[in-house]
Amino acid sequence: MLLNERYIGLMSGTSVDGVDAVLADFSGHRVASLGHAHLPFSSALRASLQALMQSGADEIERAGDASVALAQAYGEAVRALLAKTGLTSKDVAAIGAHGQTIRHRPERGFTWQLNHPALLSELTGIAVVADFRSRDVAAGGQGAPLVPAFHAAVFQSDAPRAVVNIGGIANVTLLPATGSPEAAQPVLGFDTGPGNTLLDAWCERHTGKPFDERGAWGATGRVDEALLARLLSEPYFAKPAPKSTGRERFNLAWFDAALAAHGVAEGASGRMLNPVDVQATLVALTARSIANAVDGRAVFVCGGGVFNEPLFRAIPGARSTADIGVDPMQVEALAFAWLARQCFNSEPGNLPAVTGARGPRVLGAVYPA
Secondary structure, three states, rough: HHHHHEEEEEEOOOOEEEEEEEEEEOOOOOOOOEEEEEEOHHHHHHHHHHHHOOOOOHHHHHHHHHHHHHHHHHHHHHHHHHHHHHOOOOOOOOOOOOOEEEEOOOOOOEEEEEHHHHHHHHHOOOEEEEEEOOOHOOOOOOOOOOHHHHHHHHOOOOOOEEEEEEOEEHHHEOOOOOOOOOHHOOOOOEEEEEEHHHHHHHHHHHOOOOOOHOOOOOOHHHOOHHHHHHHHOOHHHHHOOOOOOOOOOOHHHHHHHHHHHHOOOOOOOOOOOOOOHHHHHHHHHHHHHHOOHHHHOOOHHHHHHHHHHHHHHHHOOOOEHHHHHHOOOOOHHHHHHHHHHHHHOOOOOOOOOHOOOOOOOOOEEEEEE
């Protein structure tokens, strides 16, 4: 077995709940996951990362401190993963470390993933590939989503499929069927809108819990159809692809403004809604925006949203990616292991039809061991 066919992928998404580490083996006909480790973020690191997602004072020092803590968390996840698989740093070609997105402004020519790849390489003794999105943005693209190329490599079949990742933000990949006239069409993909980010924020505001475990709280509420219609009138949903979004748009400030426009006030004068009904409406918002994007295809879901049972049931025909061979909590980390391998092989990692870039580009910057 070629040692340089083993790659580690690290992913910490917009849910800001922790880091997923996956060890991937690309030596066979299909990618194989050799192991998975999840490391929850400390409450201090989570709070620091969330603060960086909003404008404020002392951002430079806060970002510096958080990048060190993030690299330490990544390093701990890698050590746990290697211990679980019985391998050492010498058995791994590289780590693909996405970093933590704290600003995504492709319309202004930049995207910023907080990371400290040099420190991560020092801590692990493994080469690190990082900064995957910037080259696509420099080429006029959105820099997101990047996972559709991996989805095409792993999930494309003789029937059209949609692969939906529900993290903090949800994204969809539309895969044409192989061996059919449709196969000549490009793979498409884009961010559909909020995934878990509003659900988590609303749940934390009203219950003190960081997320609604298995969607149990939201399941007791009723959807406010008028509020849902107002939320779906957000121009982003009607915007044509290529498009991408993040917490810069879909956050509690955006949602509070929508509530106010709907005549609903939080703890003040105005019409009140039961918080659990609002949660149910937010579930419907995520589900409806996904359903509107999948174009009637068979839908396979990955990411943390797969475990929100009301949300999963609200997406027509949804199945887990586990049904087609990949654990739903490993898909994104595997994608960044794959992207690291693409970089090492000087092969493109983006799909211009997805991101809008001027052409295929090799993504990532390498920090040698």
